[in-house]
Every structure is written in structure tokens, then in C-alpha cells.
Amino acid sequence: MSEQTMNLKLKIWRQKDKNSKGQFVTYAMPGVSPDMSFLEMLDLLNLKLVRNGEEAVAFDHDCREGICGTCSMFINGRAHGPLKGITACQLHMRTFTDGETIVIEPWRAKAFPIIKDLVVDRSAFERIMQAGGFVSVRTGGAPDGNAIPISKAVADEAMDAAACIGCGACVAACKNGSAMLFVSAKVSQLALLPQGYAERKTRVEAMVAQMDAEGFGNCSNTYACEAECPKMISVEHIARLNREYVRAKLV
Amino acid sequence: MGKPTKFLTSSVGRKITLALSGFFLCSFLVVHLVINLFALKAKPDGTGAEMFTQYGDFMATHPIIRPLEWSLFAGFLLHAVLGIFLFIKNRQARPVRYDMNRPSENSTWTSRFAWLTGILVGAFLVVHINTFFIQSRFIQHRPMIDFIKEAFASPAYVTFYMVALVFLGYHLKHGLQSAFQTLGLRVGRYEKLIDAIGVVFWLLIPIGFAIIPLYFLFAY
Numbered sequence: 001m002s003e004q005t006m007n008l009k010l011k012i013w014r015q016k017d018k019n020s021k022g023q024f025v026t027y028a029m030p031g032v033s034p035d036m037s038f039l040e041m042l043d044l045l046n047l048k049l050v051r052n053g054e055e056a057v058a059f060d061h062d063c064r065e066g067i068c069g070t071c072s073m074f075i076n077g078r079a080h081g082p083l084k085g086i087t088a089c090q091l092h093m094r095t096f097t098d099g100e101t102i103v104i105e106p107w108r109a110k111a112f113p114i115i116k117d118l119v120v121d122r123s124a125f126e127r128i129m130q131a132g133g134f135v136s137v138r139t140g141g142a143p144d145g146n147a148i149p150i151s152k153a154v155a156d157e158a159m160d161a162a163a164c165i166g167c168g169a170c171v172a173a174c175k176n177g178s179a180m181l182f183v184s185a186k187v188s189q190l191a192l193l194p195q196g197y198a199e200r201k202t203r204v205e206a207m208v209a210q211m212d213a214e215g216f217g218n219c220s221n222t223y224a225c226e227a228e229c230p231k232m233i234s235v236e237h238i239a240r241l242n243r244e245y246v247r248a249k250l251v
Numbered sequence: 252m253g254k255p256t257k258f259l260t261s262s263v264g265r266k267i268t269l270a271l272s273g274f275f276l277c278s279f280l281v282v283h284l285v286i287n288l289f290a291l292k293a294k295p296d297g298t299g300a301e302m303f304t305q306y307g308d309f310m311a312t313h314p315i316i317r318p319l320e321w322s323l324f325a326g327f328l329l330h331a332v333l334g335i336f337l338f339i340k341n342r343q344a345r346p347v348r349y350d351m352n353r354p355s356e357n358s359t360w361t362s363r364f365a366w367l368t369g370i371l372v373g374a375f376l377v378v379h380i381n382t383f384f385i386q387s388r389f390i391q392h393r394p395m396i397d398f399i400k401e402a403f404a405s406p407a408y409v410t411f412y413m414v415a416l417v418f419l420g421y422h423l424k425h426g427l428q429s430a431f432q433t434l435g436l437r438v439g440r441y442e443k444l445i446d447a448i449g450v451v452f453w454l455l456i457p458i459g460f461a462i463i464p465l466y467f468l469f470a471y
Contacts, residue, residue, distance in 0.1 A: 074349060077352045108345055108348065217344030220429070222363055242266075243434075245261075249258055
């Protein structure tokens with residue numbers, strides 16, 4: 001444990017509820033340990049706010065180990081902060097310098113309305129999943145796990161796509177607010193595997209239709225999503241979604 | 252599962268249309284450059300441009316070129332209108348902008364500003380089409396080589412062309428690989444090939460076009 005603490009300034013977006021107008025509030029934040037995670041630092045701020053009779057900053061969090069995908073925040077102009085391949089909860093205060101001002105904003109997209117402070121409503125992703133992100137199977141006795149052979153290369157690729165935690169960083173980072181990396185990861189994961197192959201045509205159309213209906217933007221291939229994805233999901237999955245779409249329309 | 256999409260009203264369908272129209276315009280660039288390079292055979296004594304003039308006459312008068320010419324205009328119009336439409340739709344997808352945003356750390360400026368380089372190339376085209384196409388075909392009825400000699404005698408006009416070609420290069424640098432990605436072709440095993448085709452288009456084609464005004468300004 002390092003003994004030196006950091007003095008920080010936090011410029012945080014505060015918004016009472018969905019319909020209120022939000023604004024930035026700046027908080028002085030002394031006594032931050034470089035070993036704290038970003039969320040622990042916000043916990044400390046909230047503890048101070050509650051003690052002073054102020055309202056705590058609302059932010060989403062759950063597992064705090066980078067697998068649940070809830071901690072959505074735009075830190076100093078980057079989704080999940082400045083480091084690659086991690087979520088906000090995996091970001092540590094040693095990344096920042098003493099005396100720095102840190103700007104913390106919610107994801108900003110028409111399809112992700114702000115609920116309060118840093119918390120956004122990401123149920124648009126759930127509705128896209130409901131539209132086609134599943135396989136239809138008859139219930140019954142569980143089949144043998146190795147009954148359908150799948151090559152290692154394909155299994156690995158499907159697993160890479162399945163690593164998506166649905167955090168929404170792709171949408172947050174994209175200049176167009178496009179959800180293509182999320183949707184393509186789901187389409188790709190299922191299209192690659194035999195269980196998902198059967199419904200691939202209807203799936204890609206249904207998920208793209210729902211994505212469009214939710215008000216996400218159109219992909220313009222800047223690849224910001226891939227750079228900011230905490231699971232480093234490749235834009236090759238977007239290429240596969242595009243192929244799946246052409247196939248569904250033409251074949 | 253949910254409802255199917257209509258190709259031209261779905262985001263992916265529109266992107267594919269934009270990509271295909273982009274490829275079509277790229278194919279035109281190749282034809283345009285190859286024919287224009289013949290203008291380099293023109294000598295200061297007024298000879299040498301016969302082949303270029305023949306090409307010009309063929310392009311301007313032969314009936315087989317007419318449907319191609321109209322397709323080309325339609326292709327430009329489709330690419331521009333759809334591009335601007337998607338740009339506006341994309342702005343609407345983020346009504347409140349970030350207070351602090353560092354996009355340069357996750358993407359290239361050519362990709363983020365393809366809409367702007369596109370608009371600048373479009374603006375150049377208005378001047379370009381007027382100088383050559385409209386003047387020679389509809390107003391002055393003189394051979395194309397005369398217009399080339401006159402226009403590129405002016406250093407200011409040549410500079411304007413150089414700047415426009417830089418923007419064209421940047422537009423193609425993003426656009427070409429983006430079109431391959433939109434058609435689902437930019438995957439691991441083709442990535443190097445697509446990058447190589449990309450260099451030909453964003454670097455060599457604008458350089459090829461740049462040689463012509465420079466030749467007429469300096470060597471002619």
C-alpha cells in the first residue's frame with residue numbers, strides 16, 4: 001500500500017431524473033488512495049456527500065470485477081476511462097495524477113436516456129436481445145455436450161463474441177451512437193454455432209430492425225467501438241453481421 | 252422472432268447502398284484517370300493531343316456513353332444524398348454531446364470526418380464540372396484539351412486542384428476500406444489485400460490526377 005494520497009477535483013454530471021435538466025457539479029476530493037478503484041473513489045465521495053446531508057451521486061455498479069457490464073461512465077472523454085480493455089471498476093486511481101480534474105459523464109445516446117446522474121437506461125439492448133438474440137429449442141432431456149462437433153477455431157471465435165458484457169461502451173464511444181458492435185457480437189456468436197445457425201436469417205433481420213427502432217445511429221466504421229470495448233471485441237463481427245444481413249436479403 | 256427489415260430503410264441496407272455507390276464512383280475514377288493521362292502527350296507546339304481529343308469526342312458524342320453518363324450522375328447524387336442523410340441521422344442519435352470527448356484516442360480523423368472530406372470533394376466537383384464538362388459540352392463547344400491548357404496555366408487554380416485531391420485522398424483512405432467492411436469483406440485473411448487496394452486508391456490515384464495540372468503548369 002502506498003501511503004501518499006491524491007488531491008483530485010471531480011466534475012460530475014448531476015441530473016435529478018429523466019425529465020430534469022442536468023448540470024456539472026465540481027467536488028473537491030482530497031485523500032484519495034492511488035490503490036483505490038475508480039468506483040471505490042466514488043464510494044468515498046458519496047460517503048462524504050451523505051455525511052454532509054447531500055444526495056449521493058447515482059451510478060450503476062454490481063460485480064466490480066469487470067464482468068457484469070453495469071458500471072457505465074465516460075471518464076475524461078473516454079468510455080470506461082483512459083485504459084484499454086477494462087471497465088470503470090477495473091480502473092485504478094494510480095492512472096490519474098495528483099491535482100487532476102476528472103470529468104465524469106453518463107453514456108450519451110438518444111437510445112440510452114439518463115435515469116439519474118450517471119445511470120442510463122440500457123433496456124434498448126434487452127429489447128434487441130428479445131427480438132432475436134436467442135435460439136429456439138424443444139425442451140426435453142439434455143443432449144450430450146459433445147454430440148455436435150465444433151472446431152476449435154469456430155468455438156474460440158464464438159467465445160470471443162460471447163465475451164460481450166452489454167455495457168454499452170461501443171454506443172458511448174461511437175460518434176454516431178451506433179450499437180453495431182453489441183448487435184454484431186450477439187449475431188456473430190449465435191451464427192457461428194450450429195445451435196444458432198438454423199435461425200440466422202430471421203435473427204439478423206429482427207435484431208437490426210430493433211436496433212434501428214431504438215434510435216441508435218448508423219455505423220460509419222470509425223472502429224472507436226473496438227478500441228473502447230472492455231472485452232476488446234473485434235469489428236470483424238460487424239463484418240460478419242453485414243454478411244449475415246446480405247445473406248438474409250439475397251439468399 | 253421479430254419482423255424482417257426493408258433493405259433501403261434499414262441502417263445496414265443504407266450503408267450497403269452507400270458502399271456500393273462508392274465502389275461505382277471508384278471505378279469511374281480509374282477510367283477518368285486513364286483517359287486523362289493521355290493529355291500528357293500534348294506538346295507545347297500544339298501536337299500530341301490527338302488521341303486525347305479522340306477520346307473526348309467519343310465520350311461527348313457516342314450514344315453508348317449516354318446511359319453511362321446518366322448512371323454516373325445518379326451514382327454521385329445517390330452517394331451524396333445518402334451520405335448527408337446518414338450524417339444527419341447519426342447526429343440525431345446523440346442529441347446531447349459530451350462535455351469532454353477524446354475521439355482521437357480511439358479513431359482516426361479521416362474516419363470521423365469522412366462526411367466533411369466528402370462535402371469538400373463535392374464542392375470541388377461543382378467547380379470542376381463547370382470548368383471542363385459544362386463549358387466544353389454546352390457553352391463553348393471547343394476540344395477539352397484547350398480547357399485543360401487554359402485552366403492549368405493559373406497557379407491559383409492548380410493549387411485549388413492540389414488541395415481538392417488531398418481531400419479526395421483522405422475521403423478514399425477511409426471510404427474504401429469502410430466499404431469493404433460494410434459489405435462484410437474486411438476480415439482477417441483479406442485485410443492485407445484490402446489495405447493494398449486502399450493504398451492504390453487513396454494515394455496513387457490522387458497522385459495520378461495531380462500530375463496532369465502540374466505538367467501543364469510547369470512542363471508545358
